[in-house]
Amino acid sequence: MHKLRVLICLLALILPACSVTSQASPALSSEERQHTASLINPQIIQAENSLGLQLHRQLVESGTGENVMISPYSISTALALAYNGSAGETASEMTKTLGWDDITLEDLNEHNEQLRKLLSDSDDGIELNIANSVWVKEGTEFKQPFLRASKDSYNADIYSLKLSNTKTMDKINNWVKQHTNNKITQILANPLSPLTESVLINAIYFNGTWEHSFSEDNTQEESFVLTDGSTQQVQMMRQTYSFPYAETEDWQSIRLPYGDGRMSMLIILPSEQSSLGELQQELWKDPSPWQQTFDENTVNIGLPRFQIEYKQQLKTVLQNIGMKLAFQPEVADFSRMSNERQLYISSIMHETLLEVNEKGAEAAAVTSILVDAGSSSAPPEPVNMTLNRPFFFAIEDTQSKAWLFLGSVTQP
Missing domain, CATH: 3.30.497.10 (Antithrombin, subunit I, domain 2)
Structure with a gap:
């Protein structure tokens, strides 16, 4: 049969x-x-x-x-x-x-x-x-x-x-x-x-579309450090604005909103002393730190086109x-x-x-x-967050908390 x-x-x-x-x-x-x-x-x-x-x-x-x-x-x-x-x-x-x-x-x-x-x-x-x-x-x-x-x-x-x-x-x-x-x-x-x-x-x-778009005038070539320690050149987009932001000694995280803010891209960058592998182990074990509401902070964000x-x-x-x-x-x-x-x-x-x-x-x-068949007051100095090494991202619906897309970028 x-x-x-x-x-x-x-x-x-x-x-x-x-x-x-x-x-x-x-x-x-x-x-x-x-x-x-x-x-x-x-x-x-x-x-x-x-x-x-x-x-x-x-x-x-x-x-x-x-x-x-x-x-x-x-x-x-x-x-x-x-x-x-x-x-x-x-x-x-x-x-x-x-x-x-x-x-x-x-x-x-x-x-x-x-x-x-x-x-x-x-x-x-x-x-x-x-x-x-x-x-x-x-x-x-x-x-x-x-x-x-x-x-x-x-x-x-x-x-x-x-x-x-x-x-x-x-x-x-x-x-x-x-x-x-x-x-x-x-x-x-x-x-x-x-x-x-x-x-x-x-x-x-x-x-x-980003709620706060990046100006192409600020995009410039920078180095991205790959997992094996080698580098490749990327087009790094930059802007400084107030975004939902959180950090520990092991990672930085930011939400970049789309449209009126109902959707956003959540980005998690491991610290230079850590790695994407170590970050992912924590993420797979317990994602709750990145599913919380972040406080607003002024961030100088560098994000590669990828x-x-x-x-x-x-x-x-x-x-x-x-x-x-x-x-x-x-x-x-x-x-x-x-x-x-x-x-x-x-x-x-x-x-x-x-x-x-x-x-x-x-x-x-x-x-x-x-x-x-078969947006709050800006701090005196903005926080710097440059995604020049492997990182994790998710596109999320801010009201339901659903992650529509997620992934890890090791090579833009």
Whole structure:
């Protein structure tokens, strides 16, 4: 008997900032935002951020010192879609691994619905679009509760098509292209297998301008010290302004806000006496020091223009942190997704691209799941913070505390 496979492909991009246009949907009032935020479960936000850090650790420790970047939000949302179709021990294991203990499926779906609404709320300085879709093989019966949850809680587009042909491959790629503002143009390089039963996709697109942009006139070439002690020349952007800032003898941390401040880039720089490796050990153990509100301080910040391109298979790292049954053909249980049997996850791909410049950052993330048949007073002197050595960053929503993207820069 052919086994049905679930292939998960996760792609995320952060690209150079350009002019930002407001979303078509009307902005929420402050009261509406407050009400929406009250429906978001802090436990699920914490679980999502924790998952991101666990995966980040696995990827860093198994890597060769390259830049690493993932989208915890995109990964968690895609897995939540798949979780809606899981059952039995597979569902129990996913719950434990993803940190959803004591969270009902209904509460998880309600949380994701409200978080999507909050994150998608328009702002003159930020554009953040989130989209989901479910592509079902024509003739395959998918269960209505699964499809209804995908539509109602995740606002997913539902398609029923012949999946294993070039025409459908092009349609899926075009959907991804459309919902990432043409930044991700190809999630499928080849037509799907005839065994493919469904494709589940999450797409997130972010375009944010700095609340306080860097002047290109202040950008100059400076040295960046790599992990091995060698140096490379980078274009160092500079400005002095009041930002949320914290420091210890081991690290400096700053939040650079986007737009009206609803989103920000959190940056953590290890001290010269420490290292990114030592910092990450502390971060993986307990991220709470960097999830607190920082006091305002005048900072002379030096931030290099930098780019990251990253692509990684996540199947092994998810197995390493405890999600095993979902990948095993003989035991995986996704019977709440379809009446078809022997569904399992065969692959999870994640691809990211990041570019940061004087204006800000533009970002997109796509997660696809293929179900196969088979300001305060300034101090006298500003604090100096120059990112001329490896550092950690996260793009976060300041109200929900969700880390939409996170990563480590070892070579700009």
